[in-house]
Amino acid sequence: MGAAPFFPPAPGPRGERHRRREIWTRRRSDRGYAARGEVMNAMGDADAVVLVEELRKRYPRGVIALDGISFAVAPGETFALLGPNGAGKSTAVRILATLTRADAGRARVAGHDVAREAGRVRAAIGYVAQATGTDKEATGRENLVLQGRLYHMPGPRIRERASQLIQWLDLGGAADRLTRGYSGGMRRRLDVAMGLVHEPRVLFLDEPTTGLDPESRSALWRDLQRLKARTGLTILLTTHYLEEADEAADRVAIVDHGRIVAMGTPAELKAQIRGDAVVLDLVPAQAPGARDLVAALPGVRDVTLEGRTLRCRVAEGARMLPQLITALDRAGLSVLSAAVRRPSLDDVYLHHTGHAFLSGAPEAVGP
Amino acid sequence: MNLLGDAYAMLGRHLRSSVRMPVWVVVELIQPAIWLVLYGQLFRSVALIPGFTGGSYIQFLMPGIVVMDSLFGAAWAGMGILTDLDRGVLDRLLTTPASRTGIILARVLHSAVVVAVQTVVVVVIALMVGARLGGGVEGAVLLLVVAMLEAAGFAAASNGLTLLVRREETFIAVLNLFTLPLTFLSATLMSQSLMPGWMRAAARFNPVNWAAHAARLATSRPAALGPALPYLLPLAGFALVAGAFATWAFSVYRRAT
Numbered sequence: 001m002g003a004a005p006f007f008p009p010a011p012g013p014r015g016e017r018h019r020r021r022e023i024w025t026r027r028r029s030d031r032g033y034a035a036r037g038e039v040m041n042a043m044g045d046a047d048a049v050v051l052v053e054e055l056r057k058r059y060p061r062g063v064i065a066l067d068g069i070s071f072a073v074a075p076g077e078t079f080a081l082l083g084p085n086g087a088g089k090s091t092a093v094r095i096l097a098t099l100t101r102a103d104a105g106r107a108r109v110a111g112h113d114v115a116r117e118a119g120r121v122r123a124a125i126g127y128v129a130q131a132t133g134t135d136k137e138a139t140g141r142e143n144l145v146l147q148g149r150l151y152h153m154p155g156p157r158i159r160e161r162a163s164q165l166i167q168w169l170d171l172g173g174a175a176d177r178l179t180r181g182y183s184g185g186m187r188r189r190l191d192v193a194m195g196l197v198h199e200p201r202v203l204f205l206d207e208p209t210t211g212l213d214p215e216s217r218s219a220l221w222r223d224l225q226r227l228k229a230r231t232g233l234t235i236l237l238t239t240h241y242l243e244e245a246d247e248a249a250d251r252v253a254i255v256d257h258g259r260i261v262a263m264g265t266p267a268e269l270k271a272q273i274r275g276d277a278v279v280l281d282l283v284p285a286q287a288p289g290a291r292d293l294v295a296a297l298p299g300v301r302d303v304t305l306e307g308r309t310l311r312c313r314v315a316e317g318a319r320m321l322p323q324l325i326t327a328l329d330r331a332g333l334s335v336l337s338a339a340v341r342r343p344s345l346d347d348v349y350l351h352h353t354g355h356a357f358l359s360g361a362p363e364a365v366g367p
Numbered sequence: 368m369n370l371l372g373d374a375y376a377m378l379g380r381h382l383r384s385s386v387r388m389p390v391w392v393v394v395e396l397i398q399p400a401i402w403l404v405l406y407g408q409l410f411r412s413v414a415l416i417p418g419f420t421g422g423s424y425i426q427f428l429m430p431g432i433v434v435m436d437s438l439f440g441a442a443w444a445g446m447g448i449l450t451d452l453d454r455g456v457l458d459r460l461l462t463t464p465a466s467r468t469g470i471i472l473a474r475v476l477h478s479a480v481v482v483a484v485q486t487v488v489v490v491v492i493a494l495m496v497g498a499r500l501g502g503g504v505e506g507a508v509l510l511l512v513v514a515m516l517e518a519a520g521f522a523a524a525s526n527g528l529t530l531l532v533r534r535e536e537t538f539i540a541v542l543n544l545f546t547l548p549l550t551f552l553s554a555t556l557m558s559q560s561l562m563p564g565w566m567r568a569a570a571r572f573n574p575v576n577w578a579a580h581a582a583r584l585a586t587s588r589p590a591a592l593g594p595a596l597p598y599l600l601p602l603a604g605f606a607l608v609a610g611a612f613a614t615w616a617f618s619v620y621r622r623a624t
Contacts, residue, residue, distance in 0.1 A: 060623065097462045100621060119464055127462035131455025137384035149376040150465040152369065178387075194459070 048072035049202050049234045050079070050096060054105035057091050057258075065091040067258035068105065073202075073251075076232040080239055080249035082345065088258040089238035090130060093206050096236070097127040110201045123151070126195030126203045130210065132187050133194070136180040140171050140190050143179060144197055151198035158197070165193040169223060185216035192220065196227070205237040209244060221248050242345040254349055261352040266345060273343040273351055275301070276317030278324065280310045281337040290333045297327060302351060308336075311350065317341070373469030374476065381447070381477040395440070395481060399489040402432050406556060407496070419558050422587075429493035430510065430582035431555040433486050437514045438575055440485060441478045441521035442546050445529030445538055448474060452533060461621070471526055471613045475606075478522035479515040486514045501587040509585035509592060513599065517578040520606035527613035530620045554579040574605040 050073035057066040073079040081089040098118040110124035148158030209217040253263040302313040314320040317340030414424040451457040553576035570576040581598040584591040
């Protein structure tokens with residue numbers, strides 16, 4: 001392996017950016033976007049690599065996938081859209097990757113409008129879909145080389161790049177075998193490598209680690225963090241793993257029913273939740289009575305009941321838990337199990353959507 | 368030019384995966400031979416029917432089997448893009464700057480190449496059992512062009528159809544609805560002069576029939592290009608329209624998903 005940098009930093013001539021910013025400012029005021037200026041202000045300016053404003057999308061059978069979402073991703077940032085299946089995350093990414101069109105709203109990626117300048121957007125992005133997307137009848141290397149050719153890279157550069165990526169992802173021995181024999185983890189690494197062949201400015205990862213074992217998952221993220229440190233690559237990922245968003249993302253947007261219900265760094269989001277979560281497992285028949293009783297206790301907030309699981313929030317969980325159990329016990333209500341947890345993104349999700357993460361949105365969206 | 372470069376890159380992929388499936392290769396090569404033998408034996412006495420024009424039946428059948436193989440081979444071309452669609456390969460391709468027309472063109476060329484190989488197989492076998500190439504080398508080349516044009520048209524139509532219906536069951540149903548009627552509404556297996564009037568009228572609008580006539584001219588007489596042109600040109604037009612349809616189907620696919 002030579003000393004040449006794997007991934008040279010993405011070029012970003014300042015002049016061009018300044019010009020772009022002017023255009024943006026003008027357009028924004030022309031169309032009255034100033035009213036929703038918060039997206040822009042969060043970024044400070046229009047340097048955002050991904051800029052999404054009020055995207056809406058409804059599928060033919062009337063299912064609303066996106067109900068007006070807006071966010072901005074800064075260069076070099078890892079931004080996660082977090083939500084259960086059917087929340088609209090994949091639809092958002094498919095629009096940004098030019099695979100489908102929004103009904104309303106607009107989006108710019110790497111400075112280009114996804115609807116009007118799809119070709120320029122495609123050249124600037126790498127897209128790794130939920131489904132694998134590798135050609136099973138070809139070897140890993142052949143997959144990479146074909147991908148490079150479709151990005152119109154010069155031949156020698158493609159071969160060099162394919163070898164780099166094979167080495168980087170540790171595909172080594174498997175590179176010249178048909179991918180039909182790859183393990184799930186290997187195939188996923190190849191998928192990511194294919195999204196990186198042309199050194200894109202933005203990488204879209206749609207559920208990148210679904211179906212991977214924890215070890216493969218952390219290995220993949222370790223590689224991606226190394227890559228980011230070298231190149232300033234911007235990553236937009238969707239995930240339904242809270243831990244993944246918490247650990248990998250600089251900022252997280254929680255998506256529920258096609259809307260963003262909360263956005264911020266994982267720390268900010270967790271800070272919005274004061275106190276600890278208490279989770280009680282109850283006898284089903286007694287659960288509603290227990291909920292009423294707990295909700296009436298002083299110092300208890302955000303009481304929700306789903307099936308037999310009661311969740312609430314208290315200032316100091318360890319002190320409050322015995323009191324809760326005692327109160328329930330006096331009323332003749334049994335507690336099967338009890339747990340106290342520090343605020344997690346799970347709690348943030350519950351707090352903003354009113355339902356626990358795993359129960360998710362009721363309907364699945366999209367094809 | 369990106370279109371051709373992309374098509375070339377993708378064609379390489381399709382051909383490579385084809386030859387990596389030995390069973391597929393063998394079946395594709397044996398099938399034309401089976402048609403030739405079965406139809407040749409079954410319909411042998413057709414040539415004895417008064418009014419049949421076309422010499423011996425094997426002589427008549429050779430271009431017919433070429434045309435039929437081309438239709439059947441190409442009509443299934445959509446299965447390839449359906450597999451790509453199901454596996455996420457198509458979405459990946461569509462997020463690259465690769466030309467959409469190029470993606471379709473590669474599939475269409477792939478079908479045409481496969482059909483060209485099959486045509487050679489059919490002709491070689493037919494020659495062995497008594498047919499002859501009345502048009503010489505020029506006619507043989509013309510036959511190849513006819514088969515490839517026909518394949519291109521139906522492969523494009525098949526790909527477009529796949530992108531519209533996006534479901535294997537629907538695709539197969541529509542396919543079955545069309546392939547055999549298109550074969551029988553043409554001079555592929557039966558001399559035009561023996562067809563009922565209404566069928567003859569309907570056949571005039573059938574690309575398979577155009578291909579059958581052009582192919583028959585190419586194998587029966589020298590200097591067939593001139594007489595074949597009235598069939599060849601609409602056939603080329605059909606291929607172009609089908610190609611445009613398939614490219615348009617991409618935009619529908621993009622809107623619908």
